[in-house]
Amino acid sequence: MxxxxxxxxxxxxxxxxxxGGQGRAEAILFAQEGAAVVLTDVDVKGGEEAAAAVRAAGGKAIFLRHDVCDPKAWQDCADAAVSQFGGLHVLINNAGTISRHGIKTIxxxxxxxxxxxxxTGVMLGMQVCAPAMRDAGGGSIINVSSIAGMSAHYDAAYCASKWAVRGLTKTAAIDLVDWGIRANSIHPGQIIETSFFRDGAPGHTESARRSIPMQRQGTPQECAYLALFLASDESSFITGAEIAIDGGFTAGAAIWMRSRMRDELAKAEAQG
Structure with a gap:
């Protein structure tokens, strides 16, 4: 490694x-930076492969099957972190699902x-893991929301859940500050190497790329580096923040696309 x-x-x-995706990228990067990693997922095969890859490269990692909706499963994971590696300092709530239904049809x-x-999975994770993090001297919680937690999205439940994670994170930042625990949310945009993005409708990937001011999708590795900063002591005075990692989409994709459309219309009018 x-x-x-x-x-x-x-x-x-x-x-x-x-x-897979962002979670696997974070595990690999965190292990490279000296952390012991507890990976969890409902995908047993993929999770075991990810943990094995970290160990084969010289890192410390274990995998546990984990339904984030189950409080007991959360407690088992927190206990495993303490018993296997001596404590718990960082929690990344990365697990998620998507509905792909609007209000009319969901x-x-x-x-x-x-x-x-x-x-609820994010709330349970913070509730169960916070005492172990307190006992370890404090730590950092990173909740993975989405740009769908900052603007509208054609998925009623997904959008609602990601806005809620954004608010819940701010509540956690205040609620847990006396335990030395920081809580921040990150808001990825179009991350192409994830199942969420690959499973989109025809034209989804290309239309997304064209709408991003930086004119490309992001990568799980780029999200992992943001998570690394928030997990490290370098971000020790940051809590309750919401950080978009989206190539400028939420900063002003609409005005950027409008200016491009204006230029194209002006050119077409000049030509005839």
Whole structure:
């Protein structure tokens, strides 16, 4: 394993959704920076492969099957971090699901399931893991929201859950500050190497790329570097923040696209 600068030396991180995408990228990077990693997921095969890859490269990692909607499963994961590695300093609530239904069509069962995973799962993770983090001297919680938690999205339940995670994170930042625990949310935009993005409708990937001012999708590795900063002591005075990582989309995609349209219309008019 390529060694980093030891920015997480001596820390223990619990990463949900660790079987692939952002979770796997975070696990690999955190291990390179000296952390011991507990990866969790409902995808047992992918999770075990991710943990094995970290260990094969010289890092410390274990995998646990984990339903984030189950309080007991959360307690088992927190206990495993303490018993296997001596404590818990970082929690990344990365696990999530998507509904792909608007308000007009969403079944109640789909609404409830999406909020249970994306919102209740995050709350349970913070509630259960915070005492272990307090006992370890404090730490950092990183809740993975979305740009759908900052603007409208064609998915009623997903959008609602991600806005809620944004607010819940701010509440956690204040509620847990006396335990030395920081809480921040990150808001990824179009991350192409995830199942959420690959499973989109035809034209989804290209239309997304064209709407991003930086004219490309992001990567799980770029999100992992943001998570690394928030997990490290370098961000020790940051809590309750919401950080978009979206190539400028939420900063002003509409005005950027309008200016491009204006130029194209002006050119067409000049030509004839």
């Amino acid at each position: 390529a060694q980093g600068d030891g920015r997480l030396h001596g820390k223990v991180a619990l990463i949900t959704g660790g079987a 079944p109640l069962s789909s609404w409830n399931k999406t909020l249970e995973v994306n919102l």
